[in-house]
Amino acid sequence: MKYKEGFKRFHVLTLISVASFILIFFLGYFFYNTLSNNLLGSSRQFLGKQVEIASNEVQRRFNTLYEDLTYYTTSLEGNSRIMPGENFKMQSSRTRQLLNSYGALVDTLYVKVDDEMWAYYLRDNNYFERVNVDPQRSFSDPNRLIVVKSHKESITVMASVNLLGFMNYYTSNHYLGKGGYKFYFRGNDVIPLGETEKATGVSLSSNTKSEIKNEYLGGLRGVYEGTIVKKNSAGEEQELKAIVAQYPFNLFPLEGKYAIVFAQDQSIIISKLYNTYFLLFAGLFALLILVIYLLIRHGISIDDKHVELEKKSRQINRLFDQQTMLLQETNGFVYYHDSSGKVSHVSDNVSNVLGFSVEEFLANNKSQIVEKDLKRLQEKAQNAIGNREDYLGFEVSFIKKDGTIIRTKNFERLFYNEEGSFVNSVGICTDITEKYLAERELIKSENRLRAVLNSLPDIIFIYNNQGVYLDYYVQENSMLVDPPEDSLGKQIKDIIPSPYGEKMENALYRASRSGKVQTEQMTLDLPSGKKFLEIRFFKLDDERMISVGRDVTEQRLWEKGLKEAKEVAEGANRAKSEFLASMSHEIRTPMNGLLGMIGLLEYTTLDDEQESIVKVIKDSGESLLSIIKDILDYSKIEEGKLELELSSSKFREELSKVINIFSGMVVGKGLTLNLDISPAIPQWLIMDNEKLSQILFNIIGNAVKFTPKGGEVSIKVSGEPILDKNFMLYFIVKDTGVGIPQSKIDKLINPFTQTGRGIAEEKSGSGLGLAIANKLIELMGGSLQIESEVGKGSEFSFTIFARISDSDEIVGQDEYEKYASEEHKLSNIADQYPMSILLAEDNDINLKFMKLLMKQLGYTVDTVSTGEEAVRAVRVKKYDMVFMDYQMPVMDGLEASREIKKMKQGKDVRIIGLSANVFKEDIDKAFEAGMDDYLTKPIKIQDVVMKIKESSGMNV
Known part of the structure; x- marks a missing residue:
């Protein structure tokens, strides 16, 4: 009784101890988790603020450099010939001051005046040096050059910048502490900074790089839970969880996007908290252990003697219980043989295994073994006793009382007397039926597998x-x-x-x-x-x-045939693209004359009705040109060469031009055309206006074409600003036309596909319009949705992205409004910008148009029809400007431009390329050949005027 009371007290103390342990662990966990989360949150804010300050410092300093370079270039005007004397001293002082101010950023300053170039250095000992360099020198990394050109004289200033040193200098002031790492992104490259650069084997993980790259290229800042890859002393890489913060910025005028990245190892952030917290927790835990230990020792000392006595008693009982449990768990029983081999005793578990009582098993145990197993067992037992073996193991099948057969595994210990005669044995019989059946099934499965393999x-x-x-x-x-x-x-x-x-x-x-x-x-x-x-x-x-x-012989032959077929198909596709490009060139040449003459006609004396007719003819001609472009554009889309050409324009005016093209069809069919433009859309937007016009021309054109007489076409345009100056435009074009079957809507955006709606004369078209419009919408960041019901009409909706234009960003087509003002009338262009002009053109129509245009502008131009004649003309006479056709007989415009630029008198000649080729690779070849600019046919009058102004030295 005393033992039970003591055990009860011990049990209560144990429960209290366990509950105390659990409570301390839970309190410790929640307290530690709260502190660590607060510390990590503070670190995220700190890193985000530090990287923002560092990025702003870098961008502000770089902008200041560009402004100082611009001022420095302006200061050279009027002193372009830097001769010994006061001018040289004054210029050297300015140059030294500039290099001193930007020593961490600028390596070398180059100044080019006409055909001479000097390089300025500031050595480590502050020694200022000026060196003559080859004016034709090429730079290994042009992306590190900041180039500023003078507007009035032939002066070019180039600063070679050391971006890595610059980034190191401005990030070194931001101390991140132990476990802090610094990087900066440039395009797709990640460059370590400061101590991170010196510590080999430290980098950002690929997932963290990808996440940062996706956001910073889009102009988004961010703080992330990332990982740092770091090599240990054995050269093995390990990933560390870290807080990573990045802030994007631009380094105008360098191309590309940049971002500074600060990272902090999370384990180091919370290490101090961990150490402090661990000491506190360990102290409380030790105190708890001491108290519990004293309580337990007190309880044990009271009932020590009673526990010891009871313990011995329970050990004896437990031994028997364990034997019974073991036999029950293994589904077995214990049996004993006498010297004659007869089973003399058996445990009560036999009834659970075989169903027989102890008496029944002792009386008939041999008859309960399957006969063939019994014979084999008797032979094995006789051999074991004859050989004086100590152990005997075997498997036999027993017949249970209910008639079922089970498989058992038996193990016996054999005992002998001093003379070596068998005395008795004790054995354990265990039911292994499930294992036996599983092994048999495995053998069958292996046999089936072997049969499958053989087949x-x-x-x-x-x-x-x-x-x-x-x-x-x-x-x-x-x-x-x-x-x-x-x-x-x-x-x-x-x-x-x-x-x-x-x-x-x-x-x-x-x-x-x-x-x-x-x-x-x-x-x-x-x-x-x-x-x-x-x-x-x-x-x-x-x-x-x-x-x-x-x-795989047949497969290889098939793959070879497929490869050959693919090469044939690709060759046919290239031939098709070349044909489309050639046809585009041939069509653009007469279109240049047509639209050029219409442009000249605009500047003649016309009444209001004539001006309206000429405007419709011009807009229709330009729309015809855009239709012609469809074929070429689809070829570009197939090759993945289509690119956006952004310019700033008045959005509502551009939209009105597209609507006016359909005025004749709308009036002729008696349609109602409604246009609703949201007032939330800014006046000036930056986008590819030509491609937007092409999209609207195809979609609105379909709506007008497939709407019966007396119907209605409505155009709704809305939008909303998205992130800084980005603006999303949402267009809905709805008509009351014949509608489109649901089964054909998904096929509309496939090339050369028509739905067959409407009357026969309304089915004409190439089937490329919506396919190109869909691709252009995707190129401009949007998507096209089509909803329609037969007999009720169709609704085409799509979104595109643009940018809100500042007043000083108004460029491109909007410049034409400046030329249309009084001070830029065509009749006085030659008076304002006098120059000698050579025209190289072999097409009679284009030649006639250009001569008429130049005459109207007030210029008397010299003309040639081959590249050879153009080269000879420049050798004989000094020209300020040459309009050079791309394709000419004998010598084309590219070769002629190369020859002219090789001549001493040809270096100052500004060559403007003229061509119907609009592929980017053709334009790149023109600039590589020495052309200074490029105009694609049909040529607009305002474009020619703008090039004349640029050649005169004005900054437009």
């Missing part, structure tokens, strides 16, 4: 891990070099001819080491012909490997 058409071999043949399953010997039975016991390289033998053996070793499937191919010249075989090696188990070989 497979593949060539199957089994090896050991050293590549020695152990077994095979081969249906057709004609696919083998030698009969399969000859390979057993040999190495792979002894059977398969070189070099494939070594190749296959290496594949087997790789599969054995890595545990992954290894695939190799080989070609064999067999009596049945040349065969291509694909061999796969993989593990069968820890000691064996297997290979499966398959004849």
